[in-house]
Amino acid sequence: MKKLFCLCYLTLVLGGVLPWVTSCSGDDVEDTVSVQEVPSDISLFVSGRFSGAMIERISRVSEGDAGYHVVLSNNVEVNFTKDGVWTKVSFPDAGMQIFARKFLGEMYDFMEAKFGEISVSAVYAVKEGVSAELSDGRRMVFQHEGNRCLGYEYSVETGEEYLPEKVKDCIQQAFPDGTVTRIILGSEVLDASMLAYRVWVDDTYLFLFNKEGEWTSVSGEFERVAAGRGDEMLFPALPQTVFSLLPQRVMEEVGKYEPGARITSVVRDKKDYYTLQVQPDKALCTYEGKKTFVIKIDKVQDFLENYFTEVHQLTISWNHDYNHPLVSVTLPNGFSFLFNGNYKWLRINGGGQIWPDSMFPLLPSGIISYWKNTAADVGITDVDRKDGSYHVLLIDGTRWLFNAHGGFMKYETVK
Numbered sequence: 001m002k003k004l005f006c007l008c009y010l011t012l013v014l015g016g017v018l019p020w021v022t023s024c025s026g027d028d029v030e031d032t033v034s035v036q037e038v039p040s041d042i043s044l045f046v047s048g049r050f051s052g053a054m055i056e057r058i059s060r061v062s063e064g065d066a067g068y069h070v071v072l073s074n075n076v077e078v079n080f081t082k083d084g085v086w087t088k089v090s091f092p093d094a095g096m097q098i099f100a101r102k103f104l105g106e107m108y109d110f111m112e113a114k115f116g117e118i119s120v121s122a123v124y125a126v127k128e129g130v131s132a133e134l135s136d137g138r139r140m141v142f143q144h145e146g147n148r149c150l151g152y153e154y155s156v157e158t159g160e161e162y163l164p165e166k167v168k169d170c171i172q173q174a175f176p177d178g179t180v181t182r183i184i185l186g187s188e189v190l191d192a193s194m195l196a197y198r199v200w201v202d203d204t205y206l207f208l209f210n211k212e213g214e215w216t217s218v219s220g221e222f223e224r225v226a227a228g229r230g231d232e233m234l235f236p237a238l239p240q241t242v243f244s245l246l247p248q249r250v251m252e253e254v255g256k257y258e259p260g261a262r263i264t265s266v267v268r269d270k271k272d273y274y275t276l277q278v279q280p281d282k283a284l285c286t287y288e289g290k291k292t293f294v295i296k297i298d299k300v301q302d303f304l305e306n307y308f309t310e311v312h313q314l315t316i317s318w319n320h321d322y323n324h325p326l327v328s329v330t331l332p333n334g335f336s337f338l339f340n341g342n343y344k345w346l347r348i349n350g351g352g353q354i355w356p357d358s359m360f361p362l363l364p365s366g367i368i369s370y371w372k373n374t375a376a377d378v379g380i381t382d383v384d385r386k387d388g389s390y391h392v393l394l395i396d397g398t399r400w401l402f403n404a405h406g407g408f409m410k411y412e413t414v415k
Helices: 002-014 040-049 094-104 106-115 156-162 165-174 240-245 248-257 297-304 357-362 365-375
Strands: 029-033 055-061 067-072 077-081 086-090 120-125 129-134 139-143 149-154 180-185 197-201 205-209 215-219 225-227 232-234 265-269 273-279 282-287 291-296 315-318 326-330 336-340 345-349 380-386 389-394 398-403 408-413
Touching: 040 055, 040 067, 040 077, 094 106, 094 120, 106 129, 106 139, 149 156, 156 180, 165 197, 165 205, 165 215, 165 240, 215 240, 248 273, 248 282, 248 291, 273 315, 282 297, 291 297, 291 315, 297 326, 297 336, 345 357, 365 389, 365 398
Parallel strands: none
Antiparallel strands: 029 055, 055 067, 067 077, 077 086, 086 120, 120 129, 129 139, 139 149, 149 180, 180 197, 197 205, 205 215, 215 265, 225 232, 265 273, 273 282, 282 291, 315 326, 326 336, 336 345, 345 380, 380 389, 389 398, 398 408
């Protein structure tokens, strides 16, 4: 019996059946490395997102985009690029949902509220934010900031079956030589205001369509590329074929106001209003090319950089009033701003988040004093300057009204 046991054990080892032998083998793994040999961002990610978990093993991945595969003590597995940026988090056991819930937070709660009991098998880092893969194969995409759901992500082959011919024709016209690389389909069941179709072309340009199949935006403003003198990092310019979607008079206005335009995005509103990013610091807003308003983005960025570190990926719109223009700006973190035509702020809304302390100097000292003496433990989330007064909203729903000098007038609770 003893000899038989030894022979069986030897066969298992030589055959590579033991788990600690097979787990480190494979064509895509070079070797096991130590924590000291990889970017420090890997350890920071693990400690920040999986508190208490230890790094059990780090393997260097050689196939595809080189990087690292990390196994944690809680059995969660994470893939990183060679620079230490996470690309995928795997939860191989259905019993690990406690870690998936903690990692996704509000996004997990959203899916659970919509679908009931769920099981997340993996989370991928995507341009918009994250894509959560459920055990039944569905993949949900969420915006990086604000955790807003954008819809279901499908394989290109499957997703194209759901695209209306009108959408396909538009993509073909704008990108005749392009390749559709990702498709995200919105659903009114998930959110009534959700865009119906998000289509990525060449993994660079994002095309947005409403449920009627009308295009609303086309943009390359997600990742900068080397362009211009000195390899300046800029967003990729849109191909000339995209501009065939625009009325000729719109492009004539662009040539008039910005002859050397390098257009990186076009937003179409109400079918006839167009906003074009023509330079990193300038956008043109035009109504069918008949009237044009210039948005000086650098003015907006100069203001925002006093309070936020990353203010380059902005969503800019305006009120379509050439006589009294108002510029609206939304940051990826959910903060929104309203400026008048002279770029003086009129409203700052945290979108449910609290104003940072650095923004308090924007308010009269009387408002800050009243807040500190009355409700310093309740953050300010929204301030609206109108009719010569300050309307201040606290995070608990309390609204205060102050005069132009910061004198308290009254307060009421928003119902």
